[in-house]
Amino acid sequence: MPENARRICASAVVALSLVVGVAFAGEIRVACYSDGNECEVTQDLAKRFEAQNADVKVAIDKVPYKAILEQLPVQLAAGEGPDIARVTDLGGLSKYYLDITPYVKDPKYWEANFGQTLLWMRPTANDKGIYGMMTQLTVTGPYVNKTLFEQANVPLPGPQATWDQWVDASRKVAKATQVPFAVAFDRSGHRFAGPAISMGAKYFDARGNLVIDDGYKTMAKKLYDWNRDGTMPKEVWGGVGGSTYRDAFEEFANGRVVMYLSGSWQIRRMDTQIGKNFDWIAVPNPCGPAACTGIPGGAAFVALKRTKNPKDVGRFLDYLASEPVYAEYMARTENIPAHAGVAKKGVDYKISPQAKAALNTFVAEVPKLSPVAYQIQGYKLNRAVFNPTAARLGQAIAGEMSLDDALKRIGADIDEQVKASGK
């Protein structure tokens, strides 16, 4: 099979380059992680690209998300790494990005279709470069186990319902159906930010510095209380250490949680792993006094400065960004497009009715996103607040410190990390 033959050749080449230590001209490496099947689809598209461009080889490295979070930055700092990487910390890694404006066919096309999200990858506000392509637009939002609501005979709260109303309803459902927990959040400061902003958090003070304000503290107290009184499973936020990311997908998929705050990138995973086991639906983000918002985001294929083949990098990204290819990519990965043209035309998703309904719910969330949400997502150092949120609130939930101590520590951690990055 040509597949195997190519693999053998590729291995031989890699082995050779280990000895010789030379990068193969005309080859670009892409470090890719999948939420669902993004890397398989990318590989498929890469093969087609290779067929059309015989002088370029595209190697897709499928890595776990952990590797992107933990190892890629160290690699890049050491001057190593791939030519393109699919990353979520768009601002934090921006110092390693390559401006592909000279290497793409039509920079105006990129501006027109990816304008909003190009901002997120630029190191400074005045920069006008093109550094990568969003592979998806994600929105955070809750999923709900509708089957449990039906069994409990509790009506689903309406689109303007508040967090408290949703949590109350979920509690009733959990009690009636003997499900252990009512609500679960992914252990992530990014996930937390949505409800926090809805409660009034602004994340930035007047001078544009990160700050922990009353809205944030209100939401932190809610999260703390819900974990301590058994509404939420303590293992998720309090079960691991540091700022380790942990999602609560397992709890939701196994029917141990009624309502689960995650995001649109989980749709395909829900479809494949839960399927028809129960009726899972996406619901609009619950409201707080300030907003009913989630956080936008997404992973992007970014071009990296260290590449020896910038022209090929530009060509490949150009190919992926072209409308028909991008539309196909969205359809197959069941993601929300970040490409304005594709979004306008609509994507022909070939997915289950459940997934389609969920996607449409998330797409409808996009206009409701608060400007603070865009601001915090685009901020280069947002990890400085997201990481301590998970770490310190996790410690408080695990009973190691009081909530007040945790909030003080978050403030101190933010200052320390911002200072360290500034040096």
Added chain:
Amino acid sequence: MASVTTILSARRGRGKPDWTDWFSYGYLLLGLVLMFGPVLWLVLSSFKSAAALNEFPPQLLPYGQKSIAVPGQEKPLPLYRVTMPDGATRELAEVRRIGIQATLVDPKAPDQEYKVNIRDRKPVREFRLATENYSEIFDKFSFGTYLWNSVFITIVATLITLLFNAMAAFALSKYRFGGRDAVFLVIISTLMIPPTIILVPNFLVVSELGLLNSLWGVIWPAVATPTGVFLLRQYMLTIPDELIDAARMDYASEWRIFWRIILPLSAPALAVLAIFSVMWRWNDFLWPLIVLSRTEKFTLQLALNAFQGELTTQWHYLLAMTVITLLPVTLVFAFLQKYITTGIASAGVK
């Protein structure tokens, strides 16, 4: 020897087992259960299907849900045991489920449909080994690559370790040169240095040498094991010097002496070191974690760690991977246990 046995049995009271015997056997049995039990449970669980793994309490043996071919349906339908309104239980096949209501039919009389609340039905089970857990990981996760990486690192590192350590041990046991004792102390002192202390700078060194993401970046730093040098030196000290002197008188070069005389004579110690090295390199975790970040370079341990974060829902794959990862070491253990245990014993008696 015989007198020892007499003494020992005399302690226990002639021929009759006393409390120390009961305690001993009881303790050993408890040890057996504790040491082997969890591993056996792991292996057993790895043959269960994903659905079966989600059950609580878990069944002892692997079961899968029975499915039955029903006339008029393309695919076999899952079989359930249903409590009917009249109290009787029947085995029915499920056609579809919407919300909390399931539609089931009798496989023998598929025309009549029954609408049942999902709470009133239980799956019908049969014993089934979910071997697809094992076959699928090779397809989905390029498990073969990880296996190869682990094997390559283990074998190559062991060979180099044997060579370098034997050379060093030879020098330290059979030669007198200025600074010899200092060198020995220096080598042994590195035992006290935890790898974490030198993690970041070591990463820098490896990166500067261009060995990042290379299996050699894992191999080279690991081959100068002080334990190996110590072990081999202990053994070589027992090789009579006369053999070497005789060889020198025959104008053999030192290298020849090493290669032709010392090495063969040290075979037992080399065997023990080889076993240790295989064990160490196969199980290496922290250092490969730092050096290797491209998945195609992952060793089995790294792959396991990476996927245990990704696959918290997919225990069936994780368990199968874990079993495969511990298989080689188990085999080595089963066949070479005696060498290993005697080797450690001799090393411990300083």
Added chain:
Amino acid sequence: MNAVDAPMRAVQRVLGVPRIGWMFVAPNLAILGLFTFLPIVVNFYFAFTGGVQLYPSERPFTGLENLETLFECESYLDPSTCRKDLFWRAIYNTGKFALLQVGLMVAFALITALVLNRKILGRGFFRGVFFYPVLLSPVVVALIWKWVLQREGVLNAVLAGAGASPVGWLSDASWAFFWCVFVSIWAHMGFYTLILLAGLQAIPADLYEAAAMDSASPWRRFSRITLPLLMPNLIVVLVLGLIRAVQIFDEVFVLTGGGPGSATTFIVQFIYQTGFAESIHQYGLAAAASLVLALSLLVLTLLQLRMTRKNLAGGKANGDG
């Protein structure tokens, strides 16, 4: 081999036979030098620099700032008053862990060695039984126990069968700590059992014979013969165990990830997290913390050397050894 022979002969002519020892030791030393000693020196430098750059030349020199950050505490006994509370929690956790784990493990290893020293059926088999977990990799060990200790794992199933309610073993701080100790003992006990067993078997039988003639009680036999003669091995086991316990990382990292909260975060994980896992890498701080770790290990090893020397000297004074 012939290819190596000729150049080696040449070197031999130059250096002379005694000094050719250097040639043999050279490869080992080179590796150690490059991958152990050089990094130690660099690490020293790292500890006194700040910033987030990886390359030493790009890092600003900050002197003792990293160490000051680490040691900035109102009260050293209460981690929550410290600036780097995680560091101090890790230190206390590690200390607690090391003492508990080594104490229990050596006790169990001793009991097991005593049991295995008897004339019992299948002694070789049982020796292997206790040693098997030592061969397993830390990741495998952690996964085996994670699977058993899951909320819906077999341990909770047994409890549920006995009528008790299931416990979140790894999500409760004290239980998580307990299991870290337990799993660590499970995975390493066999190794030390073998060392102690070898020591027990080296005790000459005539000593016991003589004691039997004096109708000494089993306890007296143990405390007067076994224990003193086993002391060197016990010291080795204790110190080796301590050195390893202080550096615990792999099993715990996979088993609990340092959680819940920071209940099972130990010092090596702190170093790893600070330098590698957090998205803002503070290499200098990690290096400084590892210096503290190195110092404590140095103290431990010096202690061992002193105790072994004292023990040997003591033995010599008593006329044995």
